[in-house]
Amino acid sequence: MNAIPLNNRPSVAVIGLGYIGLPTAAVLASSGADVVGVDINQDAVDVINAGQVPFVEPDMATTVAGVVSQGYLQATTETPHADNYIVAVPTPFMDGHKPDLSYIATAGKQIAPLLEGNELIILESTSPPGATEFLADTVLAARPDLTLKPGSAQSIYFAHCPERVLPGRIMIELRTNDRIVGTLNGEAGERARELYELFCEGEFLMTDARTAEMAKLTENAYRDVNIAFANELSMISDGLDINVWELIRLANHHPRVDILQPGPGVGGHCIAVDPWFIVATDPERSSLIRTAREVNDAKPGFVLDKLLPQAKRINDVQIAALGLAFKPNIDDLRESPARKIVGQLADELPQANIMAVEPNIDELPAELESRENVRLTEMNEAVRAADIVLLLVDHNEFVRLDRTLLAQKIVHDTRGVWS
Secondary structure: OOOOOHHHOOEEEEEOOOOOHHHHHHHHHHOOOEEEEEOOOHHHHHHHHOOOOOOOOOOHHHHHHHHHHHOOEEEEOOOOOOOEEEEOOOOOEOHHHOEOOHHHHHHHHHHHHHOOOOOEEEEOOOOOOOHHHHHHHHHHHHOOOOEOOOOOOOEOEEEEOOOOOOOOOHHHHHHHOOEEEEEOOOOHHHHHHHHHOOOOOOOEEEEEHHHHHHHHHHHHHHHHHHHHHHHHHHHHHHHOOOOHHHHHHHHOOOOOOOOOOOOOOOOOOOOOOHHHHHHHHOHHHOHHHHHHHHHHHHHHHHHHHHHHHHHHOOOOOEEEEEOOOOOOOOOOOOOOHHHHHHHHHHHHOOOOEEEEEOOOOOOOOHHHHOOOOEEEOOHHHHHHHOOEEEEOOOOHHHHOOOHHHHOOOEEEEOOOOOO
């Protein structure tokens, strides 16, 4: 894209510099915007301002280093004034799988005092229907002098533009994927589209804010339901002594069948979380979506039920647990079923030596680091020492593992890599 003159570069504040906020800030800064990224984590802010990245995502490090060195991106813990705000904060769930909008509320309260009128606020966090309205209500409650009515000098504009990218391909898909843009008031959607057009080459799909919110949840619930079908097949097949990987391969030869691959469960902040937002919105009419979530949430327990009886028969058992991330070739451990399985193994087998192998991290997460019977171990060392090899994530390193190392081992392959 052609360079934009310095005095014409739009100002953008990206609130939340996590797995979505930082890549978004980086591509905006590299495509013509002056960007300030805001995060409560001072360590992350320092790393970014040094031109580095605090997590693994292919192709991002070069972009961040470039825009930081050029002065187009800086990070801070203090929210600045900007013409455009992108809110990309976490939206976890609370007990009972109810959505937790406290991070959105905090962002709105931090933005509100800075507003002068005519700013655009985009909620990018994956959110339950009505969250953009909640953000607007939060801002207006703090600033009753402002309005949602378009055309006034005191008007503030709100839109919802959900991210639709795959970890491991974020820097590519930010630019190439189609983008849903939901308008809450006035020309907010058109203004959001103009901003995202700086870097997005995909089609812009215009709608209202609630439909945009629901669209993202629907995409992930669709995936979750289909994964649940594969996971349920895997459990049924196990009881029938059928190789589920061969079964699915054969069934997928039908021209109208495309079954996904089973695994140890479902992780990540999207598929493992978003369907619960739909369930919370309408519990009575979401029985299929709820059941899929329950099937996938139960899969780690199924894996443990298969492994534990074997492990308990071996004195001082040595277990190589391959993978902690929620998907291959990234360092993202959020909602990871592999992480949960390793933690439960440590609890159930206090005398075991559990060698966690995760090539994309340098230290264990706190809840595993605190367990005396879990240690982060290099792959070949762990496999050679193991009585049991448990494959939980199909990282490239594990796919390329010398299979001769598995001889005389008890092997549990939850990803079908060695099946």
